[in-house]
Amino acid sequence: MLLIHPPVTRPCEPPAGIARLKAALAMRGIRATVLDANLEGLLYMLQAPARSDDTWTRRAGGAVDRHLADMRSGRAHRNHSTYSRVVGDLNRLLEVFSAPLETKVSFGDYSAHDLEPVRSADLIRSAEHPEKNPFFGYYCARLPQLLAEQSPAWIGISVNYLSQALCAFALIGYLKQLAPGLRIVLGGGLISSWLRRPGVRLSFEGLVDVLVEGPGEEELCRLAGAGHVPRIAELMPEYESADLDRYLAPGRIIPYSASQGCYWQQCAFCPERAEGNPYRPLPAATAAQHLQQLSLKYSPALLHLLDNAISPALLAQLVRTPPGAPWYGFVRVSRELQDPDFCRALRASGCVMLQLGLESGSDRVLEHMGKGITVQESARVLRCLHEAGIATYVYLLFGTPWETEREAQMTLDFTASHANTIDFLNVAIFNMPAAPEQNAAHALRSFSDADLSLYIDFVHPEGWDRKSVRRFLDQRFKRTGAIASIIRSKPPLFGSNHAPFLAGKMKADMV
Numbered sequence: 001m002l003l004i005h006p007p008v009t010r011p012c013e014p015p016a017g018i019a020r021l022k023a024a025l026a027m028r029g030i031r032a033t034v035l036d037a038n039l040e041g042l043l044y045m046l047q048a049p050a051r052s053d054d055t056w057t058r059r060a061g062g063a064v065d066r067h068l069a070d071m072r073s074g075r076a077h078r079n080h081s082t083y084s085r086v087v088g089d090l091n092r093l094l095e096v097f098s099a100p101l102e103t104k105v106s107f108g109d110y111s112a113h114d115l116e117p118v119r120s121a122d123l124i125r126s127a128e129h130p131e132k133n134p135f136f137g138y139y140c141a142r143l144p145q146l147l148a149e150q151s152p153a154w155i156g157i158s159v160n161y162l163s164q165a166l167c168a169f170a171l172i173g174y175l176k177q178l179a180p181g182l183r184i185v186l187g188g189g190l191i192s193s194w195l196r197r198p199g200v201r202l203s204f205e206g207l208v209d210v211l212v213e214g215p216g217e218e219e220l221c222r223l224a225g226a227g228h229v230p231r232i233a234e235l236m237p238e239y240e241s242a243d244l245d246r247y248l249a250p251g252r253i254i255p256y257s258a259s260q261g262c263y264w265q266q267c268a269f270c271p272e273r274a275e276g277n278p279y280r281p282l283p284a285a286t287a288a289q290h291l292q293q294l295s296l297k298y299s300p301a302l303l304h305l306l307d308n309a310i311s312p313a314l315l316a317q318l319v320r321t322p323p324g325a326p327w328y329g330f331v332r333v334s335r336e337l338q339d340p341d342f343c344r345a346l347r348a349s350g351c352v353m354l355q356l357g358l359e360s361g362s363d364r365v366l367e368h369m370g371k372g373i374t375v376q377e378s379a380r381v382l383r384c385l386h387e388a389g390i391a392t393y394v395y396l397l398f399g400t401p402w403e404t405e406r407e408a409q410m411t412l413d414f415t416a417s418h419a420n421t422i423d424f425l426n427v428a429i430f431n432m433p434a435a436p437e438q439n440a441a442h443a444l445r446s447f448s449d450a451d452l453s454l455y456i457d458f459v460h461p462e463g464w465d466r467k468s469v470r471r472f473l474d475q476r477f478k479r480t481g482a483i484a485s486i487i488r489s490k491p492p493l494f495g496s497n498h499a500p501f502l503a504g505k506m507k508a509d510m511v
């Protein structure tokens, strides 16, 4: 079996879902090869002769090998301006490479002028004309030989983000041109979300043989004729074959999921809740043991916990049995994180950064959202983490159906007055999921006629529409002195994936 991670996602760590599939197949004695076509495809573009003669592109093209080496050694992460220049130069080369096809590739995103990833007819068009995709040259250079070497019975393609969808279908189209009899199984987070959406009928006849909803371990083992798989608790991801030192990060980042779903599951409009994804955690002791084993095996510079929210039980376990490498991930504001001693112990366990969905500075909005937190609790957690030396990456959400302009101002005031405890900020405008049971109370209107769109437009009950929210963010929120400087410190293009390396705390550890 050949498992492929298609472009485009941020090329800084190996794909975790595929690593778990490989482990499941290996346990049943089935050989699987992993191809990170995202990493390889982006490197292929970066190292191609520059397709433009302007000064910036020439300079970037001349420095590409040095820039790649600096991204991997940490020299690029020395300070924010060096980092921005290096990442900006590399990204320039991707954009210039993809421009002649009227497409745009960047680190972590992909768009084509005439195709939308949320329209099944466009996905099929992408498959029918793979030569119009900027990764076509890489596909041609890599896949024929790989297929000849491996002769896979099945090809599994994992699509987790919209930025992968069009390139994944171009890949499928090319594979079918190469060998029409190849059998393709398509899964991953995005495919699962589409399959779970009421009313969506996915059909890619002649291109995809099997569509998988949810974790693919069982289905892949069944397709390979291997019967049942061990329970997820017994599986540790397998990164053995990944070319770990080629990723763009100063040292290896090893991703790991200790759970599927979310233990809270009560936030209104959360996709996890909308899709009814059950919460399936590993026992905390097992997860902590896995993390220790991954540290021993791969010597990571950083462990990336992928859980939607790391449970308090696992946090406590990591304090008792530290993973043995620096780590970061998402948490909820909890009682434990309001305890300065607990936060200091977390820091001692290797925690360098925590991501927190604080969303709003208004208790009324938080209550309607079902977040189960208060503004005061958020403030206490930020202070404890800051004092413990753990960087904070805060997520705010504006324009929810319950927010008014006055409450958006409260979020601004909260952020400004706690700016000294916030290291990084992610600011988003609310998207209403296209899930009938969640949005029934709101007046809806379509963004477009795309059949696979996961979101729908709505009429804000207080007139606090996207345009007004955007104006507030651009003209007031982002221009507030203390907030502006936090926003500037966010790593361009790689965001939270590289933030721990730029946060003062981890830098101190790396020295």
Ligand code: SF4
Residues within 6 Å of the ligand: 262, 263, 264, 265, 266, 267, 270, 271, 272, 273, 308, 309, 332, 357
């Ligand atoms: S904590 Fe996050 S993942 Fe969990 S329900 Fe809330 S928004 Fe969803």
